[in-house]
Amino acid sequence: MNVLLISIDSLRRDFLSAYQETPDIVDYEVETKNLDRFAQRATIYDTNYAGSLPCIPARREWLAGVQEFLWRSWGPIEPFDETIPRLTREQDIVTQLVTDHYHYFQHGARGYFEDFSGFDFVRGHEYDAWKTAPIESDQEFLDQINARSPESQRFLNRAVYARNVEEFDDHTDFFSAKVFSSAADWIEENRDWDQWFTYVDSFDVHEPFHCPEPYASMYTDEDPTDVDLPVWPYYGRVNEGQSELSECELDFVRSQFAGKVTMVDEQFGKVLDRLDKEELWNETMVIVTSDHGYFLGDHGWIGKNDPPVYDVLARTPLMIWHPDSEREGEHVDALTSAVDLYPTILEAFDVEVPAHTHGQSHLPVDWVTATTTATGHSTATGERRST
């Protein structure tokens, strides 16, 4: 068995046709033909929730099976954690991380990539400490991303992003294109291994919502390069302070988010195509999920972190294909959580699940009745089949 775990950061479930036709906050459909294509063969989990927010804590849930909220904040893999790549390597399963998620390589987040047999790090997203020239990027773009003081060497300077993308030309230079191409190539080049675990962690759809064409103009009639239209809004209330957005600005931000969703979807399709080409579906479990959503004016908020944890943030997409599943394209209403992926993946590899994990396995192969649930979750109904 192989397992391919794909995270698409900040992907709102309501933007996926598998969950609903039109997102909550726009009146147009957002094209996600490849995620739809995957949903047709996958089990679709309707009640899946984040456990620990945002970003890195979700990764510890997936990779180490620890639901760390409220015990710990954003931080490293702990010395006592038994990560999936470490446990699977002990069974001679080759493991690979493909990501542009630069947080793995920053202060305070050690331990996430080190256990993998190999990793590919696509450079340059958001604040990734990559390019240092030119000192002054295009001023209009700096304004559009709310970058101040390009000369400052303090951390979290938005001008870093402008430098990182200075030489980008078309959409193939952008991050999701590189991440999913790398993943697709890895799958083809490594198909001779008996078993593999590949974790593809796409930083997109995460802001900055800086879209190349054709995606930038796909859902708006505005000029995407208009200096007065932000692609990297501040977090906060949309009706006051530095995060205030006019109706036009908010519509534009939404359109760029939607454009990014479609862009990522097209790149994700490369992986599906490669699984088709290599005829790997019968020996590969594929999981598609996200760490959290993103407020786009919902409840009066933009961003994340500050607002109460409404469903738009915490109710996340989860779709799983398992070769033995009897539930192609079916929706499951059982309550599941991010941390459940840890035992689910280990069980798929027939690797013993550490007893201390907070997760409950929910292999789709277990879901054989109309209404089922993972054990231990009180709000779900039905029974889980014993195997």
Next chain:
Amino acid sequence: MPLIECCLNNVSADTRAAIANSDEQVRETICLDRCGECYDQSFLVVDGELRTGKSHRNILQSLDVDDQEAEI
């Protein structure tokens, strides 16, 4: 009345109490994404605009001066 936004990482407990007891409209957040300024100096965001100074008291006093000049 201006909206003052302050980052909880940038204000002391005393300053926080003083701002809260002022007549200003205040919003506190865990991060205002102004980390460079936050590391270097005292700052507040007033009606969306960054205001820096030697201390939060100085920034607030400068707002009073602005208000007085506006009235003149």
